[in-house]
Amino acid sequence: MTTAPWRDPALPAAARVDDLLSRMTLQEKTAQLYGVWVGASTDGDGVAPLQREMTADFDWDELITHGLGQLTRPFGTAPVDPALGAQALARAQRRIVEAGRFGIPALAHEECLAGFTAWQATAYPVPLAWGATFDPGLVEELGRRIGQDLRSVGVHQGLAPVLDVVRDPRWGRVEETIGEDPYLVGTVGSAYVRGLESAGIVATLKHFAGYAASAGARNLAPVRAGVREFADVTLPPFEMALRDGGARSVMAAYTDTDGVPASADPGLLTELLRDAWGFTGTVVADYFGVGFLRTLHRVAGTEAEAAHAALAAGIDVELPTVKCYGTPLLEAVRAGEVPEALVDRAARRVLLQKCELGLLDEDWAPEPAGRISLDSAANRALARRLAEESVVLLDNPDGLLPLAPDTRIAVVGPRAADALAMLGCYSFPSHVLTHHPEVATGIEIPTLLESLRVELPDAKVTFAEGCGVSEPDTTGFEEAVARTAEADVCVAVLGDRAGLFGRGTSGEGCDATDLRLPGAQSALLDSLVATGVPVVLVLLTGRPYALGRWHGRLAAVVQAFFPGEEGGPAVAGVLSGRVNPSGRLPVSVPHVPGGQPWTYLQPPLGLAGEVSNLDPTPLYPFGHGRAYTEFTWEDCTGGAEPATIGTDGSYDVSVTVRNTGDRAGAEVVQLYLHDPVASVTRPDVRLIGYQRLELEPGEGRRVTFRFHADHSAFTDRSGRRVVEPGSLELRLAVSSADVRHTARLTLTGPVREPGPDRRLRCEAEVSGVA
Numbered sequence: 001m002t003t004a005p006w007r008d009p010a011l012p013a014a015a016r017v018d019d020l021l022s023r024m025t026l027q028e029k030t031a032q033l034y035g036v037w038v039g040a041s042t043d044g045d046g047v048a049p050l051q052r053e054m055t056a057d058f059d060w061d062e063l064i065t066h067g068l069g070q071l072t073r074p075f076g077t078a079p080v081d082p083a084l085g086a087q088a089l090a091r092a093q094r095r096i097v098e099a100g101r102f103g104i105p106a107l108a109h110e111e112c113l114a115g116f117t118a119w120q121a122t123a124y125p126v127p128l129a130w131g132a133t134f135d136p137g138l139v140e141e142l143g144r145r146i147g148q149d150l151r152s153v154g155v156h157q158g159l160a161p162v163l164d165v166v167r168d169p170r171w172g173r174v175e176e177t178i179g180e181d182p183y184l185v186g187t188v189g190s191a192y193v194r195g196l197e198s199a200g201i202v203a204t205l206k207h208f209a210g211y212a213a214s215a216g217a218r219n220l221a222p223v224r225a226g227v228r229e230f231a232d233v234t235l236p237p238f239e240m241a242l243r244d245g246g247a248r249s250v251m252a253a254y255t256d257t258d259g260v261p262a263s264a265d266p267g268l269l270t271e272l273l274r275d276a277w278g279f280t281g282t283v284v285a286d287y288f289g290v291g292f293l294r295t296l297h298r299v300a301g302t303e304a305e306a307a308h309a310a311l312a313a314g315i316d317v318e319l320p321t322v323k324c325y326g327t328p329l330l331e332a333v334r335a336g337e338v339p340e341a342l343v344d345r346a347a348r349r350v351l352l353q354k355c356e357l358g359l360l361d362e363d364w365a366p367e368p369a370g371r372i373s374l375d376s377a378a379n380r381a382l383a384r385r386l387a388e389e390s391v392v393l394l395d396n397p398d399g400l401l402p403l404a405p406d407t408r409i410a411v412v413g414p415r416a417a418d419a420l421a422m423l424g425c426y427s428f429p430s431h432v433l434t435h436h437p438e439v440a441t442g443i444e445i446p447t448l449l450e451s452l453r454v455e456l457p458d459a460k461v462t463f464a465e466g467c468g469v470s471e472p473d474t475t476g477f478e479e480a481v482a483r484t485a486e487a488d489v490c491v492a493v494l495g496d497r498a499g500l501f502g503r504g505t506s507g508e509g510c511d512a513t514d515l516r517l518p519g520a521q522s523a524l525l526d527s528l529v530a531t532g533v534p535v536v537l538v539l540l541t542g543r544p545y546a547l548g549r550w551h552g553r554l555a556a557v558v559q560a561f562f563p564g565e566e567g568g569p570a571v572a573g574v575l576s577g578r579v580n581p582s583g584r585l586p587v588s589v590p591h592v593p594g595g596q597p598w599t600y601l602q603p604p605l606g607l608a609g610e611v612s613n614l615d616p617t618p619l620y621p622f623g624h625g626r627a628y629t630e631f632t633w634e635d636c637t638g639g640a641e642p643a644t645i646g647t648d649g650s651y652d653v654s655v656t657v658r659n660t661g662d663r664a665g666a667e668v669v670q671l672y673l674h675d676p677v678a679s680v681t682r683p684d685v686r687l688i689g690y691q692r693l694e695l696e697p698g699e700g701r702r703v704t705f706r707f708h709a710d711h712s713a714f715t716d717r718s719g720r721r722v723v724e725p726g727s728l729e730l731r732l733a734v735s736s737a738d739v740r741h742t743a744r745l746t747l748t749g750p751v752r753e754p755g756p757d758r759r760l761r762c763e764a765e766v767s768g769v770a
Helices: 013-023 026-031 060-066 082-099 127-133 136-152 172-176 182-198 227-234 236-243 266-276 289-295 303-313 327-334 340-356 377-390 448-455 477-485 521-529 567-576
Strands: 070-072 107-110 202-208 249-252 282-285 392-395 408-412 460-464 489-495 535-541 556-561 631-634 643-646 650-659 665-674 686-695 700-708 726-735 738-748 764-768
Touching (some): 013 340, 026 060, 026 327, 107 202, 107 340, 127 182, 127 377, 127 556, 182 202, 182 227, 182 236, 182 686, 202 236, 202 282, 227 236, 249 266, 266 303, 282 340, 289 303, 303 327, 327 340, 377 556, 377 567, 408 448, 408 477, 448 460, 448 489, 448 567, 460 477, 477 521, 489 521, 521 535, 556 567, 643 650, 650 665, 650 686, 650 726, 650 738, 686 764
Parallel strands (some): 070 107, 202 249, 408 460, 408 489, 489 535, 535 556, 643 738
Antiparallel strands (some): 392 556, 631 650, 650 700, 665 686, 665 726, 700 764
């Protein structure tokens, strides 16, 4: 029997796909352009925006006779035993293969924002906690392990990472982001992509682009970012994750920018992404994003018009389920209203990706190989290490922490004894299990109260909830105050409850009017402080909250951003001193709850000054974090006179960091750029490099940053990315506001436009010193 060319693995993928497309009918090609969401609820609360209104019934048996592009969330829609789920997915794939003329399986995708969003799978810290580690290597390991778990059950594509840069911390999805700085987001996000892709999973960058800059921090609100903000803040993490990470898919954002929805923007999805950046993978719609062009954006009058607009812009796959790319698109093409060439273009990209994944090979098999375990001991160990590195010690003015091992501790607060306090909204327990209260959590999640009792077995630990997370009720204050008055120290555990679409205080669709602690928690903290007993504030949150009200009145402040299933032991380890805190803030912590939005990337008029009575200076700046040991910075390069390099030149800046304390710890050396004079206003400082150093007592390490003039590039008035001649300052710092050394440079030569191969990362070299 002769094998058709498209089945021949010896041929190039492009030749195979061209042969296959030539044999397919229009309906078979369009069938490759949508997913199907089996089991998605059409009533009650959903896990996607407007799920009830946008989900339609379909005839599965009839649908798959033409083939199928994707299967949506076979594990992430309802509680499914992983082993049984893998078998069910394999059976579904066999049916798809047997039903179609060509026997092409579907590509299965799942959410993996903070771990595989599936029952009994490890719930890792949220991405904001990844940013707090300043440790891309660890995050790459995380991506690899999550990718391996996805592959073990038959999943091909992961809908992560989120590369949105925080512009307003009131936005509900801040917990899903990596931080407020594009360089941090880009480097950490790229590391996660490399990990996923190394396991054979198609990483999907989201949300492209501008989603986090929505007006008023409202989910899906219009984006009013300027051209230069978009180019210099929003886009760089995506470009970095494509070039340095190797991501093979991009998800279009829900939002519109200056009146143009991302899902209908060929300038974004084709001219920039493909023509300028050279992307060759697939672009997928965010859930119902194609249909939203008609229902929410109103730039299309029918589903066929929405399909045409999205397809022409460059969206290859409609997710999560068939709607506009099904019968409406098919009929529009047959009527001559939509060029069939657009269908061919998208189908070719989809099939090329399936070819890369081996889904066009005759020997492809969907059955899982080996034992399936989604919450292994190795997973939990990684979750613990990531959580420990992410905890930020914001303040410890009198050295109360670590806690004495035999002290009397009153643990107070609504987040102390709730396991869900550790998890973000895209963890399976928070995202799906809230709709299945009869089902067990499926993983062990120690609370902070439980963990502290294990961590300090000789301490006398009492507990009072005090109040709820978001409720105004204060009836529990009396007991909380009584327990505190009896103790040597109070550990107040406050924060967020992750949820979806208003069912939480943090998460998708859970936007905040201001940055006050939710509910009665601020009043509870006031009552605890008023007792005169030292209060250690522990925050388990998805965003920063304003803490200026208590500045100077707390014994210590510890910040953890939804640290995952091992977060309880990690935070307890910081409180006991077993863990030397090393996290650094990926977002600024404000003084006051109003006056937002504000991030540290501000030009001169965005800083404090005499022109306004509002001072936006944060209480704790981006990059800030303390430890239980001391570090000295020595022998920095750069003298009194500025060094001179060309606008295409490079310069090395170095510093030696030594641990002068009596215990091992980690310092994060941060490199910031200050541009005193430019043709457009520039952020006063912006991060361009960093290096995390693990140091034993007395140990020193020398860090050298390889600065290149490309790292000073920005978008000028004409929209070009340029390197301008003039003065620059390279600032070695422990935070954006705490500079330890400055090296001055003068760039000479013409204004230069760095090309598409410009340097995106400032490489660092670490060496030992005597």
